[in-house]
Amino acid sequence: MKSVLSLCIASLFFVACKQDLKTEKTTITEAPKQQEFAIIIHGGAGTILKKNMTDSMEQAYKTKLTEAIKTGYEILKNGGSSLEAVQRTINVMEDSPLFNSAKGAVFTHEGKNELDASIMDGATLNAGAVAGVTNVKNPINLAYEVMTNSEHVLLSGKGAETFAKEKGIEQVDPSYFFTQRRYDGLQRILDREKQDSISKATAFYDPFIKDEKFGTVGCVALDKNGNIAAGTSTGGMTNKRYNRIGDSPIIGSGTYANNATCGVSSTGWGEYFIRGQVAYDISAQMEYAEKTLTDATQNVIQEKLTKLGGTGGIVALDHYGNPSMEFNTEGMYRAYMNDQGELTLGIYKENEN
Numbered sequence: 170m171k172s173v174l175s176l177c178i179a180s181l182f183f184v185a186c187k188q189d190l191k192t193e194k195t196t197i198t199e200a201p202k203q204q205e206f207a208i209i210i211h212g213g214a215g216t217i218l219k220k221n222m223t224d225s226m227e228q229a230y231k232t233k234l235t236e237a238i239k240t241g242y243e244i245l246k247n248g249g250s251s252l253e254a255v256q257r258t259i260n261v262m263e264d265s266p267l268f269n270s271a272k273g274a275v276f277t278h279e280g281k282n283e284l285d286a287s288i289m290d291g292a293t294l295n296a297g298a299v300a301g302v303t304n305v306k307n308p309i310n311l312a313y314e315v316m317t318n319s320e321h322v323l324l325s326g327k328g329a330e331t332f333a334k335e336k337g338i339e340q341v342d343p344s345y346f347f348t349q350r351r352y353d354g355l356q357r358i359l360d361r362e363k364q365d366s367i368s369k370a371t372a373f374y375d376p377f378i379k380d381e382k383f384g385t386v387g388c389v390a391l392d393k394n395g396n397i398a399a400g401t402s403t404g405g406m407t408n409k410r411y412n413r414i415g416d417s418p419i420i421g422s423g424t425y426a427n428n429a430t431c432g433v434s435s436t437g438w439g440e441y442f443i444r445g446q447v448a449y450d451i452s453a454q455m456e457y458a459e460k461t462l463t464d465a466t467q468n469v470i471q472e473k474l475t476k477l478g479g480t481g482g483i484v485a486l487d488h489y490g491n492p493s494m495e496f497n498t499e500g501m502y503r504a505y506m507n508d509q510g511e512l513t514l515g516i517y518k519e520n521e522n
């Protein structure tokens with residue numbers, strides 16, 4: 170009897186030890202390192218091939234991406250909010266003619282520049298957006314003003330411009346947005362329409378134009394208080410008509426942030442990002458299916474978006490500060506910095522960087 174009792178005690182001890190070891194192993198593998206803060210950005214996605222890029226142009230993009238992300242990084246490092254970091258980082262790219270946003274915006278069919286932007290606060294789920302503005306120097310700042318100083322989420326056109334004036338947001342003459350590179354891009358498309366006798370409706374979706382709309386800029390930041398913010402700003406697509414609005418100012422499509430899951434900023438063919446509610450879908454998969462950020466972004470971009478026929482990509486951070494830079498195009502201008510100040514830069518597919 171004594172032997173049997175001893176054997177039972179030993180067995181229980183073995184089971185307990187095995188369970189402890191199992192629990193310890195599970196804890197180690199399922200608890201990712203929490204970044205104190207982090208920031209990630211994109212400058213657009215599309216057919217970006219190394220063979221088509223001069224060394225000087227490649228360096229120009231890398232320099233501006235570095236300047237932009239370090240602007241937000243310093244804000245976060247010094248205890249600033251993710252919302253401020255997102256705005257100031259995007260401002261750097263909005264002020265550069267390299268990107269299809271504000272200063273470097275593409276032209277509409279009528280030869281104008283119509284700008285869209287949005288921003289979202291992951292702590293409160295509050296959001297603000299503007300669409301079709303033509304004289305606001307930094308549309309992301311106006312989107313923030315809509316979020317914080319109005320009862321609305323999305324303002325457009327003249328109404329948004331009137332609101333900007335009332336709130337003291339910097340406005341400029343529309344000629345400020347003119348760049349020869351973008352204007353020439355429009356002229357090439359208009360010439361193609363004439364030469365090929367393409368109807369206006371067909372030309373809008375012509376494959377030649379397809380790569381003329383990837384240039385949106387965006388940023389996601391996680392601050393020291395654990396708050397995530399995301400923002401996106403764009404000039405839309407070259408040769409757009411009828412005051413077309415893409416995904417960038419649409420909360421859940423171009424921008425989404427939720428402290429419980431992640432922050433996302435999108436870039437690509439907006440119509441498909443709207444249909445797929447890409448940014449929100451990533452967050453929803455994390456919340457309801459308990460997927461990791463990596464699994465969710467791969468599913469949405471590489472499977473669901475691709476199946477729809479959409480092209481583009483996203484940058485995202487989860488609430489741990491882990492990054493995702495997922496795209497199904499030939500390249501995407503992108504950068505990430507963690508709380509150790511380590512910088513990751515990319516333009517092409519991984520094997521071409």
